[in-house]
Amino acid sequence: MVMIAFLSYLVIPASAQVDSLGYITVSGVIKNSKTKKELSSVNIFLPGSHVGTVTNDDGYFNLKLKKMVPEIVISHLGYKSQRIKLERENLNDLKIMLVPHTNLINEIVVLGLNPAELIEEALDKVSDNYSKKSTILTGFYRETAQKGKKFINVSEAVINIFKTPYKESVESDRVQILKGRRLLSQKASDTLGVKLMGGPTLCIFADVAKNRDSFLSKGQLQYYNFRMEEGTILDGHQQYVISFYPKTELPNDPLFIGKAYIDKDNLAFSRIEFSLDMSDKYKATRAILYRKPLGLRFNPQEMSYVVNYKIEDGISYLNYIRNSISFKCDWKKRLFSKGFTVVSEMVVTDQDDKNVVSIPRRDSFDRDDAFYDKVANFNNDNFWEDYNIIEPTESLEHAVNKLKKQQK
Structure with a gap:
């Protein structure tokens, strides 16, 4: 109810590749490749698992992982899903462009x-x-x-x-x-x-x-x-x-x-x-x-x-x-x-x-x-x-x- x-409240923890608990943080912003507009409620998840999150209204996300993984999946209604390869030295402030589907049906x-x-x-x-x-x-x-x-x-x-x-x-x-x-x-x-x-x-x-x-x-x-x-x-x-x-x-x-x-x-x-x-x-x-x-x-x-x-x-x-x-x-x-x-x-x-x-x-x-x-x-x-x-x-x-x- x-x-x-x-x-209530919340705070954004500072972006870091590995936090004090040993978790790896992947962060970034997701936009429409054509309009360059930020996309909200985009799904970001680790393939083969249920670990995931969604973007906020500014298109931004933070995903915490227990260990380094080769890729994450980005999925959104009306857009082509993407698999984003991860590199340990480049995990934060990712810029991801989703391509809208055309001629869908x-x-x-x-x-x-x-x-x-x-x-x-x-x-x-x-x-x-x-x-x-x-x-x-x-x-x-x-x-x-x-x-x-x-x-x-x-x-x-x-x-x-x-x-x-x-x-x-x-x-x-x-x-x-x-x-x-x-x-x-x-x-x-x-x-x-x-x-x-x-x-x-x-x-x-x-x-x-x-x-x-x-x-x-x-x-x-x-x-x-x-x-x-x-x-x-x-x-x-x-x-x-x-x-x-x-x-x-x-x-x-x-x-x-x-x-x-x-x-x-x-x-x-x-x-x-x-x-x-x-x-x-x-x-x-x-x-x-x-x-x-x-x-x-x-x-x-x-x-x-x-x-x-x-x-x-x-x-x-x-x-x-x-x-x-x-x-x-x-x-x-x-x-x-x-x-x-x-x-x-x-x-x-x-x-x-x-x-x-x-x-x-x-x-x-x-x-x-x-x-x-x-x-x-x-x-x-x-x-x-x-x-x-x-x-x-x-x-x-x-x-x-x-x-x-x-x-x-």
């Missing part, structure tokens, strides 16, 4: 395909295409809140995620905070007692390929229209792209608008982008808002998600989730409302399916808890250690330093 009174025949039937078939194949074992994912989770353009809260943690096989429901899946930290703005005016859905349990309920209660379930498909779009490439695999939007309205709940990317070869969901239909603000508020103080008026503007999966040895695993919520709040009798944006991101940095033991319920993070409240219980001065993280953007790094000075 998320609460709006928030933020020469081999993908979409005429005559029924998009709704493709979605149904992909749902039928979930238990085959995704992990058949219980798995522990290690991830880096960050939650930020902004009031206007000003960061007022940064909270982050290293988490473990227990996933049962995908043929089972999410009821037994759990999240545990291992280490975390936060920074908060000291201004009372930056604090709101508003609780929103979110937090580290995002890794469970936003895993729409597994969550049978999500909008992407056979019981929900009847409420949507589907349309085939131009295909694309993800991680070297050709993708069907299917857009969806509400066909009708439900009495109490809003529906979603978005796109599903389905692997052409095995019909696995590779990526799903979706946002809440905001046409009925009352329904949208009910879907987003958990609790607020008396007299506070809440006006939702947008809630969007990106969920990414990565194929390893023919099996798809949860890889990355991003959730963004924008809203306005004001108090009765006040003239001006304030705009807020909450962003939650989780990247899987490692995973293990050997000798997996479930996370005890007493140690798991509850969906009804507020992350910015709970994360303070896991504060650790040696937070970074060997964990791979999503590097902070320049604006966030600046905000962190400012918040730290406020708290001295």
Whole structure:
């Protein structure tokens, strides 16, 4: 869950080829080869393993490795994947240019395909295409809140995620905070007692390929229209792209608008982008808002998600989730409302399916808890250690330093 009174913190460790713990750091920036624009949410990983991270909004990444490896893989939606050879004397400040794919779907025949039937078939194949074992994912989770353009809260943690096989429901899946930290703005005016859905349990309920209660379930498909779009490439695999939007309205709940990317070869969901239909603000508020103080008026503007999966040895695993919520709040009798944006991101940095033991319920993070409240219980001065993280953007790094000075 998320609460709006928030933020925690982060710091970029100085780039070094080998740190004090013996880990090798590979860093750099990734751009579009044609436009030279920085690319965010690009996957960087060690081939043959689950170790990886993603770029921040500035296109920058840091990847920590236990030992020197010959190469890393760079993958991004709509671009040709690259294998980057590593040299020990040149591991930092890499400049990597990704080439956009052109004429992507020469081999993908979409005429005559029924998009709704493709979605149904992909749902039928979930238990085959995704992990058949219980798995522990290690991830880096960050939650930020902004009031206007000003960061007022940064909270982050290293988490473990227990996933049962995908043929089972999410009821037994759990999240545990291992280490975390936060920074908060000291201004009372930056604090709101508003609780929103979110937090580290995002890794469970936003895993729409597994969550049978999500909008992407056979019981929900009847409420949507589907349309085939131009295909694309993800991680070297050709993708069907299917857009969806509400066909009708439900009495109490809003529906979603978005796109599903389905692997052409095995019909696995590779990526799903979706946002809440905001046409009925009352329904949208009910879907987003958990609790607020008396007299506070809440006006939702947008809630969007990106969920990414990565194929390893023919099996798809949860890889990355991003959730963004924008809203306005004001108090009765006040003239001006304030705009807020909450962003939650989780990247899987490692995973293990050997000798997996479930996370005890007493140690798991509850969906009804507020992350910015709970994360303070896991504060650790040696937070970074060997964990791979999503590097902070320049604006966030600046905000962190400012918040730290406020708290001295």
